Amino acid sequence: MKQTQSQQRPKRYGMAIDLDKCTGCGSCMVACFAENNVSFKQDETNKLLSITWLRVYKITNGKPFPDTEVCYVPRPCQHCAGQHEGHSPCVSVCPATATDYSLYTGIVSQIYTRCFGCRYCMAACPYHARYFNWWDPIWPEGMERSLSPNVSPRMRGVVEKCSFCFHRYQLARDKAYLEGKRPIREEEYQTACTQACPSGAIVFGDLNDPAHEVYRIVQPDPDNHYKARNPRAFRLLERLGTNPKVYYLSSREWVRRAGDNYLENEAPGTIGAPRGAH
Template sequence: MTQDNHGKAHKYGMVIDLDKCTGCGSCMVACMSENNVPFKENETDKKDSITWMKVFKLTNGKPFPDIDTCYLPRPCMHCGGKGDHGHSPCISVCPATATDYGYDTGIVSQIYTRCFGCRYCMGACPYHARYFNWWDPKWPDGMEEYLSPDVSPRMRGVVEKCSFCYHRYQEARDRAYHEERRDHIEEGEYQTACTQACPAGAITFGDLNNPEHEVYKLVKPDPHNCGRPREPKAFRLLERLQTNPKVYYISEREWVRKAGDNYRKGEWGKEIKVSHGKGH
């Protein structure tokens, strides 16, 4: 799949309903278990912790009884970059080409065997979605039995991040090919671990280029405006940076949508100028 025809390819993304999320953390646990994310014996120092999916707590800043709380799960945004050409912030700065954009899936990959730990990508990511391995992963005796055989544990000295459970996509693609469906993957065949684990049903995953998929129906992405949602309740984090993430959020609450783009007083309601790449 080349850059020129990637508009006809899959574009996998996620929609998270913040009005449903209870902040239980099931998505974080499922992500760690599915992707062999290492943990330390002492997790009190969160600067060294690795959590591909992280849940943040937001408030409207008002005193009781007017205070309101929102929980915001944050995986990797799998940015398409300015103009949605695949030049996401992390890819643009990586000197080792250890991270790449899949034009056939829209997924930003991380190739651990190429990474030499310069951490440029961590500095470039505005969502703090990348983590550095300071130590080789260690599990208590017997815990190696719980590891997923489909995901390689990462070694010390490399950066890792959410992959949208890419190994599940590979499995679904292989099954479709074996059944002579080529690349025709049904919506339910490829789902991330966090999507399936959410007890509130707050996370929806699917193909943003497929009008039949629920993620498309929820946000109605505009292909002529770099995927910006046409649904007024939907938004993406830090939209003004034009990173074009594939993770969308939905909320009925206006203050939550304001917080998503870090609006300052007096800015809400102003038109966001979006400059398109060449050919858009």
């Protein structure tokens, strides 16, 4: 069976997260824990040693009551591409090639059996989306039966992170291949956090496919490093040039400014500090 043009075109999987819909419930975090066998300790009070592939942050506009506004920001791995496709900050520094960028899916992978724990990738990631595993996972008796058979638990001494539930992509790809090498349908590959979000704030799909909802929401511009044409959309720390595939949406200007740490007298979209700033 001859492949169609849509099958030959590389994928660019990404997310659109509407911060005006997010309530900060944490369902996405719980779903990520359960789906990807993320280990935990009995005492999770030391957050420096916690592993959370997807973390929800709380930010405010800094104004006193009654003008206070709150926003919750879910932060998975941003799956950066760099200004030149494939030059992600973490991939570029890994001496063991334990992390890699797929030109076919746009997903930054993590190969645990290659990782020897130097943590260069953690230092290079501006989003703090990577976590070092300080201990071998110990599951309470009986809980090991609830682990996902499609995701390997990680040993101590390696770095781990969000994979956009890549095992789900592999399952969907195999099914599509067996059914006549057809394209993967949008609903066949969805991340656990997307499906668990009760407010529908997270949308996942192929940013290269105009038929996918995430493409229609973001309206990425391939001629301008995939910056969003949607005026409500922005990416975290976009001025760094990491070219992430996770887009955020908000109608509140202070939220969009906080996404790139813009100074008070600095217009969003500018590069560098304003003239005269120190």
